Amino acid sequence: MPRPRIVIVGGGFAGHNAARTLYDTLGDTAEVVLVNTTDYFLYMPLLPEVAAGVLDPRRVSVSLSATLPGVHCVLGNVYKINVLERTVNLRTQEDQEVSLSYDRLVLAAGSVNNLLPIPGVTENAHGFRGVPEAVYLRDHITRQIELADLTDDPAERDSRCTFVVVGAGYTGTEIAAQGPLLTDALVRTRPRLHGQRIRWLLLDKAERVLPELDPRLGRTAAKVLAKRGVEVLAGTSIDEATATGVRLTTGRGVASRTLVWCVGVRPDPLVEDLGMPTTKGRIVVDEYLSVPDHPDVFACGDAAAVPDLTRPGELTAMTAQHAERQGRLCARNVAASLGDGERRAYRHHDLGFVVDLGGIEAAANPMGVPLSGLAAKVVTRTYHLIAMPGNRLRVAMDWALDAVQSRQSVQLGLVRSPEVPLDSATPELPDNKPKS
Structure with a gap:
């Protein structure tokens, strides 16, 4: 048979x-x-650390053939x-x-x-669903700081030093929390930018950060964001996006060259x-x-x-x-x-969530116990190392190096903007054949 x-x-x-x-x-x-x-399993929870320059992109890309022996993997x-x-x-x-x-x-x-019918978003925003997007965002942020250092135009400098993140859920909050640590490191080596205001804005229609999680996690994240100077605009989104800025739902305009789209999936x-x-x-x-x-x-x-x-x-x-x-x-x-064992119904009880906020900060509620600061950081990183199907030692080594060394502030130039369109859900098929 x-x-x-x-x-x-x-x-x-x-x-x-x-x-x-x-x-x-x-x-x-x-x-x-x-x-x-792809020929790898993507450990998405650590993508914000790739964008922030903490982890090498290969760390979150776990080989399918290495972790699934006996399984026929077809690309x-x-x-x-x-x-x-x-x-x-x-x-x-x-x-x-x-x-x-x-x-x-x-x-x-x-x-x-998750796309919304907002003018200019598809053309000017970038999502955050894969390694190319994370690598591109790290390059893009680095490029904006470098270009801001070159210009003598105060308006252009301000716009290049303003970063807008839409969506205060899990991913958006981590990006907004990790981002200032990267830009601070980039500015530190550029004397002309000392004293320049670096703005990070986090927008969401909800009334608080991490609206889908325990409110205690949201409060912890909000405190960390405030400490790092992130402007959290609750109950606010955007009405329009252009290459040089966004118009908020409040009617106010914000000059910016960076729009990160994290509005759900x-x-x-x-x-x-x-x-x-x-x-x-x-x-x-x-x-x-x-x-x-x-x-x-x-x-x-x-x-x-x-x-x-x-x-x-x-x-x-x-x-x-x-x-x-x-x-x-x-x-x-x-x-x-197929005749092996008995089927069971899916029933799952929440074991808690972890949110890595960069540096020594994190928020976690394992088994409903709210944690913040270093204790939450230990729980968060331990959870990720256990949950990852591979690359654990390499991830731990990158974390250790980040703790004792300054971050590398160079563009790799491997991914260009046209290669990471926001609407990446329906890639063009060969010979323009329609999906069916």
Whole structure:
């Protein structure tokens, strides 16, 4: 009898954990295939530290082949899934078309930037969903400080030294907290900029920082931001963006050459093309992470509308914590559908969150216990080292070096602005073929 083939679409927190658990459970009795656009698992929680110059980009890029032995990793962009014929169609990085058949399908396509219909945002803002964006942002910030040092025009200097972050959620707050540490290091070696005002603005329509987390975490983060001079504009967003500034919803204009877009995420558009029921753009699944009327299809992570059994009537949040745990449970339920074990419902109790605010500052609430300062920093970094599937020693070494050495203040020039468009959810397909 041929081995059943299980195809997993997406190599993020959900897909990576599903692939590893499936192979650990089924071994060589099944063929596990993971389809991903890159050959690495991206540990996104540490991306702000890449942008701030603390971590090398390779530290957050964990090799799939090294951490998933026994799993067949296929590089490509999935553009069509036919659930009736049980096929997944993708294009490789060299534009070769590949069709994979499957016996079981796990949809873990993840999420992309959440775009809003605000004039100029798509053209002038940059998101923060991957290594290219983080590397570009670090170069861009460095470039603005260098150009500010060259000009004698006070207005231009002020605009280049003003950095706007929209979205005071998890990612936006960390970027706004880490940013001043980077710009302070850059200005320190440039005497002409001594005394120059460096502005960091953090905007959000919500009335507080980290609105989706415990208010105590938000208060801790707000204190750190205030200490570093970050201007938090609660209840405020932007109405328009240009290459030289933004217009706030209050009507005030802010001259700036930097706009970082961190206004949440939305499920990958691939989900919309499947012809399956969705809610809020996410695939409808039951508590076992199975798609109704499609017993051979499962979904987990940001792409799945998983019912939250701890809060009846609500869906689980689109967080790495949920994605990681759903990926593991989804794998066990897929194995159960093949006769190995029994399926279980997804039920998750919040274990707390950690927010790294740069330097020795952090905010954490492990098991509901609020922590700040050095204690929170220890908990935060310990959590990340445990959660990462690889590169732990290299990450720890970068942290140690950052603690005793000044940050490198050079542009790498590897990523240009056109290569990191904000609307990166629908990459152009070869030969202009439409997605279907």
